[in-house]
Amino acid sequence: MSQINHHLTDALLMAYSAGTLPEAFSLVVATHISMCDECRAQAGSFDSVGGQILDDATSEAISDDALAATLRLIGGAAPEPRAPSTRRAPSTFPLPLQDYVGGDVDAVRWKRLGGGVRQMILPSSSEASVRLLYIPGGAAVPDHGHRGTELTIVLQGAFRDETDRFGVGDIEVATEDLEHKPVAEPGVACICLAATDAPLKFNSVIPRMLQPLFKI
Amino acid sequence: MNIQMNIVGKTGAQAALGSYSANHSLCVRVPGKVQLTEKDQSASPQWATEILAIRDRQDQVAFARLFQHFAPRIKGFLIKSGSPADVAEDCAQEVMATVWRKAALFDPSRASASTWIFTIARNKRIDVVRRERRPEPEDLPWGPEAEADQEDALALEQETERLSKAISALPEKQRALIQRAYYGDLSHRELAEETGLPLGTIKSRIRLALDRLRHEMK
Numbered sequence: 001m002s003q004i005n006h007h008l009t010d011a012l013l014m015a016y017s018a019g020t021l022p023e024a025f026s027l028v029v030a031t032h033i034s035m036c037d038e039c040r041a042q043a044g045s046f047d048s049v050g051g052q053i054l055d056d057a058t059s060e061a062i063s064d065d066a067l068a069a070t071l072r073l074i075g076g077a078a079p080e081p082r083a084p085s086t087r088r089a090p091s092t093f094p095l096p097l098q099d100y101v102g103g104d105v106d107a108v109r110w111k112r113l114g115g116g117v118r119q120m121i122l123p124s125s126s127e128a129s130v131r132l133l134y135i136p137g138g139a140a141v142p143d144h145g146h147r148g149t150e151l152t153i154v155l156q157g158a159f160r161d162e163t164d165r166f167g168v169g170d171i172e173v174a175t176e177d178l179e180h181k182p183v184a185e186p187g188v189a190c191i192c193l194a195a196t197d198a199p200l201k202f203n204s205v206i207p208r209m210l211q212p213l214f215k216i
Numbered sequence: 217m218n219i220q221m222n223i224v225g226k227t228g229a230q231a232a233l234g235s236y237s238a239n240h241s242l243c244v245r246v247p248g249k250v251q252l253t254e255k256d257q258s259a260s261p262q263w264a265t266e267i268l269a270i271r272d273r274q275d276q277v278a279f280a281r282l283f284q285h286f287a288p289r290i291k292g293f294l295i296k297s298g299s300p301a302d303v304a305e306d307c308a309q310e311v312m313a314t315v316w317r318k319a320a321l322f323d324p325s326r327a328s329a330s331t332w333i334f335t336i337a338r339n340k341r342i343d344v345v346r347r348e349r350r351p352e353p354e355d356l357p358w359g360p361e362a363e364a365d366q367e368d369a370l371a372l373e374q375e376t377e378r379l380s381k382a383i384s385a386l387p388e389k390q391r392a393l394i395q396r397a398y399y400g401d402l403s404h405r406e407l408a409e410e411t412g413l414p415l416g417t418i419k420s421r422i423r424l425a426l427d428r429l430r431h432e433m434k
Contacts, residue, residue, distance in 0.1 A: 010415040015404035018397050019338040023348045025404065033353035040353060044327065048376055050338060051331030052383050053398040059288035060295055066309055067283050071276070073313040079271050082320040095354035125348045149405065175408075197405075 006170035008032055008039050012151075017046035024130035024195040027100060027122070028151040028171070031193055034094030035169040092156055097193060100124075101132070105156070105191065108132055115139060128197035135159065135184040135192070148198030150174040152182075157190035159183060263329035264322070264369065271319035282329075283312055290337045296399045297341055307344055311337045325368035328376045341400070390414050 184190035
């Protein structure tokens with residue numbers, strides 16, 4: 001796996017651990033953690049903070065019947081055995097993303113956006129949206145700013161914008177202050193997973209007119 | 217108390233034990249067989265013993281002890297997170313039923329019992345309160361030598377202890393902020409904008425298994 005240079009922020013890791021991220025953002029976070037040991041370990045640390053909060057939580061009295069009721073829920077079943085895990089074949093998409101797509105990159109049902117750019121919107125709760133983007137090598141995503149937060153993770157190829165280069169596994173966290181024009185590196189097409197909690201702001205008139213049409 | 221586990225080939229039980237290297241003193245190894253001695257058990261971190269007893273022997277007494285400790289806390293945690301008392305009680309029961317069913321997934325060298333149970337309670341809250349799916353990272357592949365490492369488990373317990381002290385030592389205002397974040401009172405945006413959060417403190421105190429993870433992936 002290539003070197004990952006751009007990681008999740010502490011605030012995102014903590015919100016993911018606390019369970020307060022919109023589903024669309026959680027998908028990007030889970031995809032990155034699947035590819036990044038560093039962030040996996042950090043996420044574990046933030047879960048430990050949650051364990052501490054649970055330990056310190058005020059105990060609330062439970063009904064006398066609660067244990068018996070729980071044993072009824074279990075219904076005498078033995079704990080489930082852990083499924084034996086095998087090293088799976090390499091894929092472009094980590095498993096959490098494959099769950100949403102219904103398979104790896106060849107299962108994506110792309111829709112054309114113009115200029116060779118394609119997208120597939122994935123199902124998620126309404127707080128934020130998440131899509132796969134396909135940008136041909138050398139092509140640009142229209143110049144845009146952000147009203148909310150946009151998380152983008154690279155799954156294939158690489159792109160550059162005003163801030164840096166983003167390769168496979170890298171994540172870009174864009175907020176209101178970033179106006180950028182991502183350009184895919186020449187060569188293999190760049191495939192990204194991008195989530196946003198507000199519509200993007202395009203800086204030219206034509207994409208702005210097309211925006212309601214393409215839901216970006 | 218002697219617990220014997222016979223492990224033949226790459227069974228589910230073997231995978232359940234974890235994937236860590238096995239060079240440590242507490243474990244007596246014979247080919248194809250791992251014997252955990254009583255010493256292991258007494259050295260096990262708090263509450264991990266109970267979960268392993270559920271996994272290995274469907275031990276209802278151990279489950280009752282675990283229930284008595286955690287169910288009231290899970291209920292308290294869910295009420296603080298905004299659930300009505302009756303919903304919180306039902307959820308606490310379902311969380312504890314999941315603890316039983318998924319006991320084989322618990323790995324004391326990766327998470328303390330409190331941490332593992334917290335993640336189940338959190339997921340229940342996302343499911344019931346937010347009515348959303350929670351995408352989870354894919355698990356690390358388990359190596360062929362799958363075996364829980366007592367030293368790793370103890371090291372993790374010590375780090376958890378240090379984290380606990382670090383959180384208790386925080387100024388009240390910062391501790392309250394962290395609690396609000398985990399009770400779901402702070403949106404991710406508020407969290408990102410909140411400058412008073414001692415995130416660095418938490419991170420430097422608990423490095424978890426970062427180095428070991430790196431080692432494993434090589």
